[in-house]
Amino acid sequence: MRAVHIERYGPAESLARVEVPTPQPAADEVLVQVQACGVNRLDLLLREGRVFQVPLPRIPGTDFAGTIVAIGEQVRDRRVGERVLAAPILSCGHCGHCLQGEDNLCQAFGTVGSSIDGGYAAYARLPARNAVPVPEGLDWITAASFALTYATAAAMLRRGRLGAGESVLVLGASGGLGHAAVQLAHQAGARVIAVCRGTQRGEALRAVGADAVVEPGPQLAAQVRELTGGQGVALVFEHVAAQTFAQSVAALAPQGRLVLGGVTTGTEATLDLKAVFANRLELLGCRGSGRRDLDQVLDLLARGRLRPHVEQVLPLERAAEAHRRLESGTLLGKVVLTL
Ligand SMILES: [Zn+2]
Incomplete structure (x- = not known):
C-alpha cells in the first residue's frame, strides 16, 4: 500500500513516500481503508524528534477516518463497511481510569500515529475500541479533522x-x-x-x-x-x-x-x-484526553454546535507541504490529507 512515513528525525523533507505491505488486523483490531487524515502539531513534534521519540520508521497520523475493510476474530462490536474515525488515545480499556473515561491517566497510555502507525497511509490497523462510528452526515474531511484537537x-x-x-x-x-x-x-x-x-x-x-x-x-x-x-x-x-x-x-x-x-x-x-x-x-x-472528552465533542458536533475549520486539503503525497504549512503559523484551523 502507499504510505508516508518518518524515516529519520528532521525537517518536513524527512517524510518519505513509500510502498509497504498492507497490514493485517490482530484479533482485537480492525483494518481501516483511510479516506482522510488530519495533520496535527503532534505529527510535527514526532517528526522533529525533539520532545519525544519512537522507533522509526513510523507512519504518523493520529486523526483519520475511513471504512472498516477487515476485522480481527475477537471483534464483536464493529463490522466491515462501517464508517469510523480514530479515537486518538490508546489505553487498556479496563482499568479504573479507562472505565471512568479518563483514558489519558491509564498506565497503557499511547497515541495513534506515534505509539502505533497512523493514517498517513492507504490502510491502518486500529484497536477495535479506538474505531468510533462517524456521526451521521459527517463528511470524511471533517471526520478526520477534529478528534485530537x-x-x-x-x-x-x-x-x-x-x-x-x-x-x-x-x-x-x-x-x-x-x-x-x-x-x-x-x-x-x-x-x-x-x-x-x-x-x-x-x-x-x-x-x-x-x-x-x-x-x-x-x-x-x-x-x-x-x-x-x-x-x-x-x-x-x-x-x-x-x-x-x-x-x-x-x-x-x-x-x-x-x-x-x-x-x-x-x-x-x-x-x-x-x-x-x-x-x-x-x-x-494535562496530557491527551479521555474517552469522555471525545464523547462530549462528538455529541456537540452531531448537534451542530461546533464548527471545525479546515483551511486546506492536500493529497497524501503532499504531506511535507502540509507540515510546512502548519509550521508557517499562518493557518486558521486545520490541514487535512486525502487518500
Ligand atoms: Zn486503562
Whole structure:
C-alpha cells in the first residue's frame, strides 16, 4: 500500500513516500481503508524528534477516518463497511481510569500515529475500541479533522475547571487546538479572549465565539488586564509554552489557573514564583484526553454546535507541504490529507 512515513528525525523533507505491505488486523483490531487524515502539531513534534521519540520508521497520523475493510476474530462490536474515525488515545480499556473515561491517566497510555502507525497511509490497523462510528452526515474531511484537537481542548478545559461566566485566555487560538478551545469555552458560557496574529483570523475567531482578540507579545498580560478591569483571567489555556509562558502567568487573576496541554515552542520557561504564591495560582498539566472528552465533542458536533475549520486539503503525497504549512503559523484551523 502507499504510505508516508518518518524515516529519520528532521525537517518536513524527512517524510518519505513509500510502498509497504498492507497490514493485517490482530484479533482485537480492525483494518481501516483511510479516506482522510488530519495533520496535527503532534505529527510535527514526532517528526522533529525533539520532545519525544519512537522507533522509526513510523507512519504518523493520529486523526483519520475511513471504512472498516477487515476485522480481527475477537471483534464483536464493529463490522466491515462501517464508517469510523480514530479515537486518538490508546489505553487498556479496563482499568479504573479507562472505565471512568479518563483514558489519558491509564498506565497503557499511547497515541495513534506515534505509539502505533497512523493514517498517513492507504490502510491502518486500529484497536477495535479506538474505531468510533462517524456521526451521521459527517463528511470524511471533517471526520478526520477534529478528534485530537477538540477532545484535547475539552480535556484541558475540564482540567482547568472552566465555569460559566469566567474569563479564559486562549493562547495560539488560530491553530487547531486553540480554535477548538475558543468554541468549547464559548459553548461553556465563558468570556473568551483569544490570542492570535492577523485581523482576518481575529475576525474568524470572533465569528466562532471569541469575545476579544489580542496579539501575542510582551504587552499581552497588560492588554488582558485592560480587558478584564485590571483583574486578569480566571484561566489560561496554554500550549504554545516556552515563548508565551511568562506572559500567560502574568495575565492570571488572583487564584487563577493555568492549564498546560502542549509545548509547541519548547519545554523550558521562566516562572515567576512570587506571582505563584502571592496570587495563589494553580499550574495544571494535562496530557491527551479521555474517552469522555471525545464523547462530549462528538455529541456537540452531531448537534451542530461546533464548527471545525479546515483551511486546506492536500493529497497524501503532499504531506511535507502540509507540515510546512502548519509550521508557517499562518493557518486558521486545520490541514487535512486525502487518500
Ligand atoms: Zn486503562
